[in-house]
Amino acid sequence: MRFSAFKIISEALRGHKGWDATWRDATPKSHYDYIIIGGGGHGLATAYYLARRYGKVNIAVIEKGWLGGGNVGRNTTIIRSNYMLNGNEPFYELSLQLWEGLEQDLNYNAMVSQRGILNLFHTDAQRDAFIRRGNAMLLNGADADLLTTAQIKSRYPFLNTEDARFPIKGGLAQHRGGTVRHDAVAWGYARAASRLGVDIIQNCEVTGLDIKKNKCVGVTTTRGPIKGGKIACCVAGSSSRVMAMAGMRLPIESHVLQAFVSEGLKPLIPGVITFGAGHFYCSQSDKGGLVFGGDIDGYNSYAQRGNLPVVEDVCEGGMAILPNLGRLRLLRMWGGIMDMSMDGSPIIDKTPIENLYFNGGWCYGGFKATPASGLCYAHLLATDTPHETATAYRFDRFEKGLMIDEKGQGNQPNLH
Amino acid sequence: MIINHPLLGPRDAAEFTYLGDASLIDRPDGMADNALPAFIDYGYLRDNNAGEHRELWFHEQGDRSWLVVTRHTVTHEITNVELASDVARKRGRSK
């Protein structure tokens, strides 16, 4: 069944009786050529591109809980490709381009909205760094625009430009950035993958990796053992736990990142705005609630819930640039587990164990990477060579000293 | 979260700054033959377990002690707090 305007009209006339299941709930088979561990955005996208772009069949995605229940369902929905370093920018630009064509590609409305993203800066040094970054974006074929304080004032009149402790001195905008309905991304990929024959298996937790003579030949799960040709781990915050089953220690720590939503209000914020003198970012969902966030809580956590000091810090950051939010009520907060890597950049690579592959270390930037992560991981799985935009995302970059450290914080994951 | 400081008693976690895994105490010898692989392991690889975790916190807004906190990374329950200097000595870091 394809979604179309005609289908919507005809279903409306027939009482919507004809819509079928968005994806098929599969029962595990005894063997797959590709087993993708993790039914989040990245895992589902990997399965989809593996089937669609690389023509592979006999693929399973196994998910310990419900599909899309990890970070793809608990983020602030922002997409952008405003990176500085050559190891990152081509990858994220590929991702943004995939977002731009996603809905046609998947035949699913993921509400991709290129409403723009604006990073404010507040010091001369920040301006210099943002110019360097904006130039890197343009040199990589992305878009970037430097805005003056006056331009910002006229476009975003509600920002605090009058009585600010750290006055706004300008901003770097990426007009192609924006937001996407996060849950719909998981559903869209699930539906498209399922239609290509991918088995999506929910409530199936991996309890062990079947490794014989340094070769991974399958997984054991709560729904029985499954043999596999290639086993691909794609579990974000649970990366260390799953890879520990293969005896691997990773350059990753798990940390909790909180996100917040306010009660709904009429359109106020036209795009995504980030504060540069504290950590706060905000956009407005199509339902009207402000969706915002800030720093990770800062200590290792698998708790999917946050702590109050960061709530306070985020609200302070919000009030610093958007003082008109004072009486707006915060409705709900939640936490996701971030696989914070040692340089703030991800890993898409083979492991030292044959046929075992790894995708993780997304820190808190995984959502925007979803399409490119899936495509590049599929490329690696299908061809055993890294995708051209992901050649830097290797395990060995730490021993070689080739870190991709956008923030310059070094090997302290909670600072990235 | 409340951290029960071994000298000062219960204090709000907001007074502290986090560093990471307590294995950072075990800094390798920079002059040893195998220094490079030892430092790569020390600097970059972590157990990152879901469960009991020993980790370093600095009482920045307090007495400036570095502490080793034993905390459960799923429940956040803190079961032990020690002065990092004591732990370091026990682990053989005396000069």
Next chain:
Amino acid sequence: MLAGAMRAYANRWATAVGDRIAIFANNDDAHRTAHDLHQLGVEIAAVIDSRPEAPKSDNFEVLAASEVVNTHGRLGINSIDVKTPQGLRQIQVSALGVSGGWNPNIHLTCHQRGRPEWDAALSAFVPSSDLPKALYVAGAANGKMTTAAAMQDAVTTAMKIAKDCGLKPKSLAVPKTSDESASVTPFWYVTGTERGWVDQQNDVTVKDIKLAHQENFRSVEHLKRYTTLGMATDQGKTSNVLGLAIMAHTAGQSIRETGTTIYRPPYSPTAIGVLAGRSRDMDFRPIRKTPSHKWAEEQGAVFVEVGMWYRAQWFPRAGETHWRQSVDREVETTRASVGVCDVTTLGKIDVQGADAAAFLNKIYCNGFAKLDVGKTRYGLMLREDGIAMDDGAAARLAEDHFVVTTTTANAVGVYRHMEFARQVLWPDMDVQLISTTESWAQYAVAGPNARNLLRKIVDATFDISNEAFPFMACGAITVCGGVRARLFRISFSGELAYEIAVPSRYGDAMIRALVAAGEDFGGCAYGTEALGVMRIEKGHAAGNELNGTTTALNLGMGRMVSTQKDSIGAVLSRRDGLTGDDALKLVGLKPCRTSDPVPAGSHLMTKGSPIDAKHDQGYVTSACYSPTLGHHIAIGFLKSGDQRLGEIVRLVSPLTNIEHDVEVVSAHFVDPEGDKLRA
């Protein structure tokens, strides 16, 4: 509306929501609502109870085993259709109250991700039996829905808490209360009608839930996300149980099998301004001012925020209409005669103890053990991953006493790092640390007349001649007739220069005295902009160069990393990827056409190569107009830069529409041999 709300309006605020009310319910408590309203004089049209065994009343009609199946009215309700065992009836009403019974208030038990459990007898979720340590629930929140049961539960729970705390509580009598009936029989939705409202805020209907099921959004989490059930301001307090009961029914599962989503904080929507408190507008973060702040204000200084500090950027004089005029004058005056600059904000850490020198040897990549007392040395501090962390000068005031300076931005982080090294890495070194940043007001005095100026300030008993107090000397002195001070002969500007520190309470007087003394030589005060210009002219790295990704090698200081000792970061700084032949090197850049700017943030391309990211050769970190040289200059990082002096490269900044040729030169634009420093 909810029947409970009608009762609250009536009992608490003496407000009747209508003059003729019907109540549709499945539980005894709703009859109490009807009773209360009746007592207050509101006409009860009927109580429609889905249960065959509904309680009877003398005061109003009760229709047992009945359901409201439709409502009528345009702007408000004026009648309802009721399906009774006897047939369909239309009843005139002005308001309809609905009541599905009560849910325990379990929200707080979910905030640590506790999973509520279904209690079939209660037809509601109750707190998880596996609660976090030290969390107890009593009363209605624990599913004890009558006053007497809640009281009993409170006493039992209090006893349990006391026992768990190791106390031996005396037994407590339970207060006597009424024990009204709370009987309820589940009734989830009216069949035969499509648009039964489930979430009244987000307009989720029975039909939407059935459609979610049809499209495989069957997990309660999917149901919530797909239909937006429970995501409005009540956060599902009125709709969640209903919604998932309908899903369970549709899926042919029990509610226990279907499960529930969990509630997230806050319990009540909370104003963002409340959570932010006073930290807003100018009070967002505290302000740090140096002791000369008031003086600088009097001079009309333009301030800039550097971290929490406010620093004077430049001091405009009459007739100067553009900031560059002021900055150029300050630089020219300093280079020609003498200038005074407030450098109080630099971090200062006192390092004492028998192992102080050995400790600094660990902290800095270069050697400190052999530094003579009375001397200062530049120190470069690496992070353990081999990347440059901070730099500064360490002055040896005594055999066992150093004072270390840090950059303004990194003062807090460096102190924390040094405490880590002291307490955790080398816990038995005899070394003590304390910050003295705020104790001293410190001023740079720079320029050929710096010594002449200081001779008017420093007490005559101290010989500050070049011979007695050479480049990199330091020591305790007195100024202005006995005020304790410290003098360091260090230079950031490349001029003959000193930094002089006095206790902060004298800082205001000191800056006035220094500037007044400088006037005899035509000197002036200079701000952070002129400071920046002079350090770029001299090729000194600062924050833009120490950006967290650069190594000593990149900064042109690779040989400083000693191989003779074990210092923090030395090992990892030697990794292949950081030491390749094409590593970035700090270079100077000057425009081929002297009128061109060389702005920071530009990228560098080999001349003739395509202009794209693949061919990127480096980037500009710091730039300024050099009044000394009469054109713009910059420093930046270029691949193999030290091998490329004299090469013409392409500077590009597509973001600001700049592209032109620049020449790669030494980063030391002014006095490369350092003759001025030692004069």
Next chain:
Amino acid sequence: MPKLHAVSPLGYTTPHKDTVGAYAISEVTDWAMASVTARKDCGAAVKTILTKILKQPAPEVGGYCAGEIEAFWTGQSQWMLAAAFDEYEDIVASFAGIFKGKASLTEQTDGWCRFAITGPDLDRLCSLLCNIDMRGLTAGKASRTSIEHIGCFVLRSADDNMQIIGPRSSAGSLHHAIYTAAKSAPF
């Protein structure tokens, strides 16, 4: 040669004082201060010397000994020693002899601003400012904590008398925080 005149952390030539309702908030500038940190293995010896100087037992963890010469605990084997500014302006030189290399002394006098606060129900006033357990901070106790993002020491000399010591550069912000709290105090 010019004479150097001192100014207070708030920038006045004489210490500033405010009265807000029942509260008096006074800038205090007449203490010289030095940190005293025991050298390796000298903790006990330094305590003995401090006891001699203070003429009362040296403060234990979290302790504050008021007096003509006063001291409070700031960290492991570390104290802040304070004495009258007029007499002890060069406080390190004044006490270096008595510690005889058993402790590292560092002048801290001008690193800090100090506000004395007197008035009723200081526990509640301070609970508007910081998150330490004020009821536990009885007379003779000291604690370092954060007040509106400013790291401060809070000393209690009596039920109705506290001292807040904060970084000198943030004197204005700290004063504003205390003043605002006193004004907001509904008691």
